[in-house]
Amino acid sequence: MTQELWTKVDDYINETLLPPDATLENALRKSSQADLPQIQVSPSQGKLLHVLARSIGARRILEIGTLGGYSTIWLARALPADGKLITLEASPKHADVARENIAAAGLAGKVELRLGAALDTLPKLVAEKQGPFDFIFIDADKKSMPEYFDWALKLSRKGSLIFSDNVVRNGGITDATSGDPDIQGVRRFYEALHSEPRVCVTAIQTVGSKGYDGYSLALVTSEI
Ligand code: SAH
Ligand code: DHB
Ligand code: MG
Numbered sequence: 001m002t003q004e005l006w007t008k009v010d011d012y013i014n015e016t017l018l019p020p021d022a023t024l025e026n027a028l029r030k031s032s033q034a035d036l037p038q039i040q041v042s043p044s045q046g047k048l049l050h051v052l053a054r055s056i057g058a059r060r061i062l063e064i065g066t067l068g069g070y071s072t073i074w075l076a077r078a079l080p081a082d083g084k085l086i087t088l089e090a091s092p093k094h095a096d097v098a099r100e101n102i103a104a105a106g107l108a109g110k111v112e113l114r115l116g117a118a119l120d121t122l123p124k125l126v127a128e129k130q131g132p133f134d135f136i137f138i139d140a141d142k143k144s145m146p147e148y149f150d151w152a153l154k155l156s157r158k159g160s161l162i163f164s165d166n167v168v169r170n171g172g173i174t175d176a177t178s179g180d181p182d183i184q185g186v187r188r189f190y191e192a193l194h195s196e197p198r199v200c201v202t203a204i205q206t207v208g209s210k211g212y213d214g215y216s217l218a219l220v221t222s223e224i
Pocket of ligand 1: 039040064067068069089091094116117119140141
């Protein structure tokens with residue numbers, strides 16, 4: 001009673017709570033046709049990002065890790081007419097697919113995709129004074145999560161939300177001796193969250209069509 005049941009329940013949630021959406025389905029189809037890894041957030045998780053960003057009236061959103069633009073579309077749809085989302089992606093192939101999907105979703109005017117390793121593009125956002133962002137979604141390579149969190153804080157204000165994906169990794173994060181740099185990256189991210197007095201944070205384990213993982217949500221509680 002594990003993956004099969006989790007998928008069945010996700011199917012039920014999708015059928016009952018998420019109306020068919022040709023734009024999002026197109027983005028998934030185009031991503032799979034281009035052989036992108038199928039590691040997007042699930043539909044109900046995408047909608048959670050949307051609900052969160054919308055509930056705080058986010059006008060500026062930063063995403064680290066675009067892939068084919070699936071989560072980008074969910075998030076950008078939460079923006080008002082003059083809102084903006086900047087998304088960072090290292091892979092030119094992923095970026096090409098994402099740009100097409102974002103344009104097909106009618107969101108090209110609100111979304112700016114920056115190609116490059118996020119540890120190179122994040123300092124540029126700071127230098128350009130692109131912050132503060134109201135909502136930041138960290139979802140790129142896991143080994144650099146603590147560094148992404150540092151940059152996210154620099155690009156935040158009091159009241160910003162920092163949402164990070166993949167903080168449970170099948171439970172792998174409990175293995176302190178793991179030789180997996182992704183696991184060690186996530187563990188260092190927890191330490192960074194723990195020792196950062198400017199955030200109020202929690203983490204939640206999740207199961208679903210994408211397996212067993214989790215996310216963390218940090219509210220910036222002090223002036224940056
Ligand atoms: N947020 C997407 C999934 C992102 S998957 C969604 O839910 O729809 C992680 C993405 O991060 C991949 O596209 C990968 O190419 C990208 N990535 C990996 N390392 C990166 C880096 N150093 N800088 C920027 N992007 C990176
Ligand atoms: C991986 C990355 C993700 O962002 C994700 O949601 C799942 C897996 C990965 O790199 O393995
Ligand atoms: Mg992820």
